[in-house]
Amino acid sequence: MEFAATPHKSELRKTPLNALHRRLGAKMVNFGGWDMPVEYPSSGGLIAEHKAVRAGVGVFDVSHMGDIRIRSGAKPGGALAAVQHISMNDASKLGIGQAHYSAMLYPEGTFVDDVIVHRLDEDDFLLVINAGTREKDINWVRENTKNFDCVVEDLSDAYTQLAIQGTRAVDVMKKLTDANLDGIKNYWFTHGTVFGLKNTLIARTGYTGEDGFEIYVPSAVATSERVWNQVMEAGREFGIVPCGLGCRNTLRLESKMALYGHEISDRINVWEAGLDRYCKMEKDDFIGRAALERAKAAGLKRTLIGIEMIDRGIARDEYCCCNEAGEAIGVVTSGSPSPTLGKNIALAYVPPAFSAVGTVLYVEIRGQKCKAQVVPTPFYKRPKKTAVQQVS
Amino acid sequence: MAYPKNYRYTKEHEWISVEGPLATIGITDYAQHELGDVVFVEVPKPGAKLETGKSFGTVESVKAVSEIYAPASGAVIESNGELQNTPEKINSDPHGSGWLVKMRLTNAAELNGLMDAPAYEAYIAAKSTEASA
Numbered sequence: 001m002e003f004a005a006t007p008h009k010s011e012l013r014k015t016p017l018n019a020l021h022r023r024l025g026a027k028m029v030n031f032g033g034w035d036m037p038v039e040y041p042s043s044g045g046l047i048a049e050h051k052a053v054r055a056g057v058g059v060f061d062v063s064h065m066g067d068i069r070i071r072s073g074a075k076p077g078g079a080l081a082a083v084q085h086i087s088m089n090d091a092s093k094l095g096i097g098q099a100h101y102s103a104m105l106y107p108e109g110t111f112v113d114d115v116i117v118h119r120l121d122e123d124d125f126l127l128v129i130n131a132g133t134r135e136k137d138i139n140w141v142r143e144n145t146k147n148f149d150c151v152v153e154d155l156s157d158a159y160t161q162l163a164i165q166g167t168r169a170v171d172v173m174k175k176l177t178d179a180n181l182d183g184i185k186n187y188w189f190t191h192g193t194v195f196g197l198k199n200t201l202i203a204r205t206g207y208t209g210e211d212g213f214e215i216y217v218p219s220a221v222a223t224s225e226r227v228w229n230q231v232m233e234a235g236r237e238f239g240i241v242p243c244g245l246g247c248r249n250t251l252r253l254e255s256k257m258a259l260y261g262h263e264i265s266d267r268i269n270v271w272e273a274g275l276d277r278y279c280k281m282e283k284d285d286f287i288g289r290a291a292l293e294r295a296k297a298a299g300l301k302r303t304l305i306g307i308e309m310i311d312r313g314i315a316r317d318e319y320c321c322c323n324e325a326g327e328a329i330g331v332v333t334s335g336s337p338s339p340t341l342g343k344n345i346a347l348a349y350v351p352p353a354f355s356a357v358g359t360v361l362y363v364e365i366r367g368q369k370c371k372a373q374v375v376p377t378p379f380y381k382r383p384k385k386t387a388v389q390q391v392s
Numbered sequence: 393m394a395y396p397k398n399y400r401y402t403k404e405h406e407w408i409s410v411e412g413p414l415a416t417i418g419i420t421d422y423a424q425h426e427l428g429d430v431v432f433v434e435v436p437k438p439g440a441k442l443e444t445g446k447s448f449g450t451v452e453s454v455k456a457v458s459e460i461y462a463p464a465s466g467a468v469i470e471s472n473g474e475l476q477n478t479p480e481k482i483n484s485d486p487h488g489s490g491w492l493v494k495m496r497l498t499n500a501a502e503l504n505g506l507m508d509a510p511a512y513e514a515y516i517a518a519k520s521t522e523a524s525a
Contacts, residue, residue, distance in 0.1 A: 002404055002458070027428070038455065039428055046454050047429045246428070246455050312476075314432055314452055337431045337454050366434075366450070 015063035016160050016224040024242060032132025034064040036245050043241035050247035050339040053208050054380075057166035058243035059231050062207075063219065064131035066156040068141055072123035078149030079123045086144050086287060087117055087127075088270065090280040094119040099187050099205060101278050103270070104140065105288025109295055111264040111273075113137050116205060118189060126155075126201075130260045144287060160224035164231060165212030165251075167382075168238040173213050175234040177202060186211070195230050197223070207248060209255025210382055253334050254380035256306060256347065262317060262333040263304060263347055269295050272349065274304045302330060302349045306377035307361065311370040315346035315363040321354075322362045326369060329354060329361065338379060345379050346372070393421040396487055400463065400503050401512035407487060408463040410503060417463060418491040419451060419482065422516045427453040430482040433475040435460075435492045440468045442495060444502055449492065451482065464502045466495035 012035035021028065026037035039046040043058075052058045072078040083091045089102035096119055104112040113133045118126040129137045138154045145152055164172055173181055179192025179202055189203035197217055206212035217227050232240060249259070258264045263273055270279045270292055281289065309315060315335035320328050335346030346363070354361055357376050362369040399407045405423035409416045424430065432452040442448045442462035449460045471493045475481060482490035497503075507515060 027426075041425070045428050250454060312432075314457075316457060339454070 013064070015061055016219045016221045017061045017063065017228055019221070020225050020228060021061065021242075026242070026244060029245070031064070031245055032130070034131055036064060037061065037242070039244040039246040040242045043243065046244070046246040046250070047339045049241055049243040050250050052239065052241045053166040053210050053212075053243060053247065053251055054340055055167060056239045057164065057168040057172055057235055058241050058247070059228070059235065060163040060165065060243045060245075060248055061160070061228070062163045062214070062248075063160045063224070065161055066129040066131065066134035066137060066154070067159055067161075067216070068127040068129060068138060069120075069153045069155050070125045070127065070141070070145065071151045071153075073149035073151060075149055076123050079125055082145040082148035082150040082152075083117060083125050083127075084284060084286060085148065086141060087115065088279040088286055088288065089117065090283045091117055091119065091125065092283070096121055097188055097190060099189055099203060101187075103264070103275065103278065104137070105270070105286070105292075106266060107287055107291060108266075109269040109288040109291035110266045111260065111268060111270075112140050112266070113260055114258055114264060118201075118203065128161075133260060158219055159216040160219045160227070161214060161216050162228065162231060163206050163208075163212060163214045164235070164240075165206045165208040165243070166210050168235075168240075169210070169212040171238055172231065172235040172240060173202070176231065181213075195227060197227070207257055208251035209257065209378065209380060210251070247339075249334075250336050250339055253336055253345065253347065254338050254340055254378065256378040259334060268349075271295055271300055272302055272304065300352050303352050303355050304333070305348055305350055305355045305374050306379055307346050307348055307363070307372040308375045308379075309344035309346075309363070309370060309372045310360075311372070313363070313365040313368070313370040314344045315348070315365065315370075315372065319346075320364040321348050321350055321372075322364055322369065323354070324360070324362070326362075332363060335363075340380050345375075347377075393487070395420070395509040395512055397509050399487070400506035400508060401515075402461065402463045402506060403515065404461045406460060406463045408503065408506065410497070410500065413496055413500070414469070414494060415464065415466065415497050416491050416494050417460075419460060419486055420512070420516075421486045422519075423458075424483050424486045424490070427451065427456070427458060429454055430479045433472075433479045433482065433492070435471045435475075436468050438468050438470060442466055442468065442493075451479075460492065463506060464500075465498040467498075468493050468495045470494040 021037040026040045029038040070079045087102045099118040103114045116128040177192040177194045194200040201216040203214045315332045319332045321330040330350035332346045332348045338345045359374040399409045405420045435449040444465045447459040
């Protein structure tokens with residue numbers, strides 16, 4: 001048995017909560033060049049953390065995510081025009097205090113990165129981007145917005161970002177802030193005082209498929225640790241546990257949320273990834289649009305599907321999918337046991353002919369053809385709430 | 393968790409316990425801790441031949457697949473069928489009911505090259521120091 005060698009610590013970047021994670025005894029891994037907690041044995045490990053989010057609440061350090069602020073220059077409108085140019089969703093539809101999922105595309109219609117666009121004000125946007133693509137993204141944004149009247153700032157190191165996620169997340173948050181959270185719908189945000197930290201961004205967003213919030217606090221180590229500890233204290237009565245990137249991955253996979261480098265990349269386009277509803281072809285021109293029009297006319301060659309293993313065996317990232325005859329037809333992008341469903345699930349790219357629900361195909365696992373079938377996605381959808389209407 | 397004094401250990405974190413010509417093989421407490429929740433185990437059926445240092449099966453956690461290497465050569469006489477439905481036994485009792493296979497040893501002298509419990513404990517202690525340095 002051997003375990004992946006961890007590169008020398010000095011090569012890895014750390015969030016302000018790194019020392020705290022180590023004190024908690026977290027297992028640390030290299031995630032996109034960052035030294036991050038993958039699971040906390042003190043929380044009961046990955047499966048316990050996953051279930052805590054589905055049934056209660058968990059807290060994640062997601063400070064490795066990047067933050068890019070785009071504001072208008074001298075005249076109004078510059079920031080919106082810039083965001084519209086680099087992002088495929090329609091930011092003109094965003095109200096102040098609203099966010100949406102989107103992506104930045106290459107001229108080929110493939111992905112620079114996916115992104116959450118927040119409209120802070122009429123002329124002020126915050127783009128939250130992935131950790132592994134931070135430098136690439138900021139350079140790309142600067143390069144592609146230079147002809148617009150806007151100011152681009154990299155605020156990635158200014159914030160510690162905590163994700164408080166789960167069915168009881170709202171109960172924890174209500175103890176933490178004076179902001180009226182019942183009025184904050186899914187993918188909306190507000191600013192409020194959190195433990196005396198005034199004007200803290202509190203967004204009803206996340207990457208778990210569960211209700212939850214992401215808060216952005218100043219990145220000083222003492223402040224970050226204080227807020228983390230206060231979140232833990234407030235969540236104690238709801239059984240809150242620290243959660244690592246391990247369950248973040250299984251939670252997002254069950255909810256079919258894309259991960260850069262897996263379901264989306266510079267070789268996969270929007271239609272293949274099935275992200276049509278976040279791509280607004282009817283708005284004014286944006287980078288990638290022309291290629292997407294051509295791709296749509298040409299038709300899909302592969303499409304993202306969800307599969308469930310029928311045979312014993314776990315489909316893993318990059319395993320080959322094949323047909324009954326054993327001919328390769330596609331590839332798994334993310335695969336794992338699903339702690340919520342108790343099944344082995346995966347996302348994979350295959351030709352459209354194999355994409356209908358119920359289609360049987362095979363995953364090659366260590367030389368063995370293991371039977372699987374196409375199932376509806378997302379694999380898991382959270383029950384609709386009645387108290388607060390959830391809008392996606 | 394204590395490392396049984398009568399077991400021998402590999403650098404790849406397998407253990408082997410010998411009784412006469414028969415041996416039982418499993419993975420160590422350190423290994424199960426590194427892996428996390430074990431969800432799937434694949435080990436050879438009776439009759440399969442193991443060769444020292446060669447991979448003979450896999451243990452999977454939620455997040456990763458790990459190969460298991462044979463601490464010694466021999467022929468499998470029994471594999472732990474319980475693990476098919478309760479792989480978590482590897483987490484809860486790695487040195488006992490979480491065993492993987494029993495086999496007939498080809499050459500018991502091969503075990504001389506393996507670590508005893510104090511040596512293995514020193515080996516993993518050095519690894520943890522390295523990791524937190």
